[in-house]
Amino acid sequence: MSLQLKQNLVNMKYSTKPSYRLPKTSTEGRNAITSTLQLRTFSERTDERTFCFFHKDSCSPECSCDSEKSCTCNTQKKESCSHCFCDNDCRCESACSCDDNSCNDCGPFESGCYCDSAGRICKSD
Amino acid sequence: MEITRELFVIPKNDQFILYAPLEGSAMQVGGGVIKYLQQVQSGEDPEKLNRDLFTQLRNQRVLVDKQRELPPITNEPFAPTSVTLLPTYACNLRCVYCYSLGGERVGKVMDKEIARSAIDLIIENALEKKVNSVNLGFHGGGEPLLEGNMPFLDFAVNYFRYQASLAGLRGSVGAVTNGVHNQKMLDWIVQNIDHLSLSIDGPQDIQDSQRPKYQGGKLVGSYSDVMNTLKFLEQTRDRQGKSYNYGMRATITDASVSRMSEIVEFFNSISKNKSFHLEPLFECGRCRTSQARAPKPEDYLRFMREAEIKAKELGVSIYYSGATLDKIGEEFCGACGRNFFITPDGDVTTCLEVCRKEDKHAGLFYIGGFDSENKKFDFNTSTITNLKQRKVSSMPHCENCFAKYNCSGDCLAKVVEQSGSLRDPSNNFRCGINQGLLLDRLSRELDANINKPLAQQINEPPTQTKSC
Numbered sequence: 001m002s003l004q005l006k007q008n009l010v011n012m013k014y015s016t017k018p019s020y021r022l023p024k025t026s027t028e029g030r031n032a033i034t035s036t037l038q039l040r041t042f043s044e045r046t047d048e049r050t051f052c053f054f055h056k057d058s059c060s061p062e063c064s065c066d067s068e069k070s071c072t073c074n075t076q077k078k079e080s081c082s083h084c085f086c087d088n089d090c091r092c093e094s095a096c097s098c099d100d101n102s103c104n105d106c107g108p109f110e111s112g113c114y115c116d117s118a119g120r121i122c123k124s125d
Numbered sequence: 126m127e128i129t130r131e132l133f134v135i136p137k138n139d140q141f142i143l144y145a146p147l148e149g150s151a152m153q154v155g156g157g158v159i160k161y162l163q164q165v166q167s168g169e170d171p172e173k174l175n176r177d178l179f180t181q182l183r184n185q186r187v188l189v190d191k192q193r194e195l196p197p198i199t200n201e202p203f204a205p206t207s208v209t210l211l212p213t214y215a216c217n218l219r220c221v222y223c224y225s226l227g228g229e230r231v232g233k234v235m236d237k238e239i240a241r242s243a244i245d246l247i248i249e250n251a252l253e254k255k256v257n258s259v260n261l262g263f264h265g266g267g268e269p270l271l272e273g274n275m276p277f278l279d280f281a282v283n284y285f286r287y288q289a290s291l292a293g294l295r296g297s298v299g300a301v302t303n304g305v306h307n308q309k310m311l312d313w314i315v316q317n318i319d320h321l322s323l324s325i326d327g328p329q330d331i332q333d334s335q336r337p338k339y340q341g342g343k344l345v346g347s348y349s350d351v352m353n354t355l356k357f358l359e360q361t362r363d364r365q366g367k368s369y370n371y372g373m374r375a376t377i378t379d380a381s382v383s384r385m386s387e388i389v390e391f392f393n394s395i396s397k398n399k400s401f402h403l404e405p406l407f408e409c410g411r412c413r414t415s416q417a418r419a420p421k422p423e424d425y426l427r428f429m430r431e432a433e434i435k436a437k438e439l440g441v442s443i444y445y446s447g448a449t450l451d452k453i454g455e456e457f458c459g460a461c462g463r464n465f466f467i468t469p470d471g472d473v474t475t476c477l478e479v480c481r482k483e484d485k486h487a488g489l490f491y492i493g494g495f496d497s498e499n500k501k502f503d504f505n506t507s508t509i510t511n512l513k514q515r516k517v518s519s520m521p522h523c524e525n526c527f528a529k530y531n532c533s534g535d536c537l538a539k540v541v542e543q544s545g546s547l548r549d550p551s552n553n554f555r556c557g558i559n560q561g562l563l564l565d566r567l568s569r570e571l572d573a574n575i576n577k578p579l580a581q582q583i584n585e586p587p588t589q590t591k592s593c
Contacts, residue, residue: 019525019526020133020134020135020144020525020526020527021132021133021134021525022128022132022134022159022162022163022166023134023159023163024163026160026163027141027156027157027159027160027163028156028157028160029139029140029155029156029157029158029159029160030155030156030157031155031157031158031160031161031175031178032154032155032157032158033152033153033154033155033158033178033181033182033185034140034153034154034155034575035152035153035571035572035574035575036150036151036152036153036185036571036574037150037151037152037567037570037571037574038149038150039146039149039150039151039450039453
């Protein structure tokens, strides 16, 4: 085989521009096709995901938050909230956790955490 | 009749592989076939030259009546039907190679209004585009499924499912996690997340050294927590008795590369999954201050080959993003102007590896942000267009590479970090891996078809696997 295109894949010359086109130099050998393979043809590659659908039948989505910070579930007010948000069961969102455990999520240069309406906030030194 | 314009010739012992990726065709041929094609290229009549060969090459679409056109870049407005939320930069782990420095400069959890507006937008887009499904994902930044994020997560999932169901759309929720959770969170995960990708690097010594837990200011092993999660996921069944849908991904470092076979064997021993994702580390983020180093490409290739043999013995497969036979295209991933990933601050990026505003490449990947006054997203059309134009056919370095449509120009973040340009992979350490593994896979499939009657050589195209 006297092909200029022959590349040493084992040594992998990353910086060289690879060329695997039909060679200009003549080749010898059998006029035979020994194996074929059918692959996927070209398509615009998409960010397809394989997540399967999970129907959450326990969901109570009619729950909504009103301006009085109350959870309203199927038009019936359930309770007042300190944060304007209702959970899956039309209960108010629980206050965020600021115990030692959750503050461990803060960075090494942060001294701890506190909660406000946006949730848990890490404090800088 | 002419030769397909994207035909590659790869020497293999005393034969050649002919690979026509746009036509989905590969063949193993003798040197005489190459000579025949050279004569056709120089203008000789292919049919008169050799009628049998002409027929076979036409059937294999190496000779074509008409060249296949690549889809043009469209000017369609950015209208995603999937969104991935990065709820926080906080993290309970301090992985030695974390690209986003999870756990540092944490800031606050994403505002629910951002999630609400993003979900409204994808549903509106889906209805407009008449597609029947929408996707919600959670990713880092930090660890998206921290217990402290529960109110946000609960809100986002419930609001998403409700709005999707109101709109008559199929909705699915996915997440990536480090797997360090308490039981309350695990219960929430299996009830709310349809598909989970679990990051785990291997046996205990590898996991503990590469993915330590940050607890009370100290670094401690995370192995037992992750194993507890894995055991729980393995045991979880839905009402129909179907097992929980999750995948496993390992980052391979210089320290773990020689143990890839062992990692595959370990994964197979602890999980019923049949495919495992092994990706080589790319040095960025915390690698700059830790000892974590990327594997040498030749080592990754060598040990991946060993691991693939082990995987075959075990009846499982290994996924690596740069060398898939079943994905042919011009774009490596949705970072090319399609992804809708939202950082905790409400900025929109198309690449998870560029998720901090201060990242030097943020200008390339940050395509918009949340306008909190108007409660809507604004997008930068020119940044999106620049990303959409990043197609492998526009990358001169890749012009003559047989792997170009399989690696699709490879990972944008890695390419730009190494060369400074989205379109210049000339320094990309993964090129050799991508070429080597793709050639292995082509050779293996072709070898398996030798001596089979032609009718049996028509392989079913593989099913699409998960995205990178």
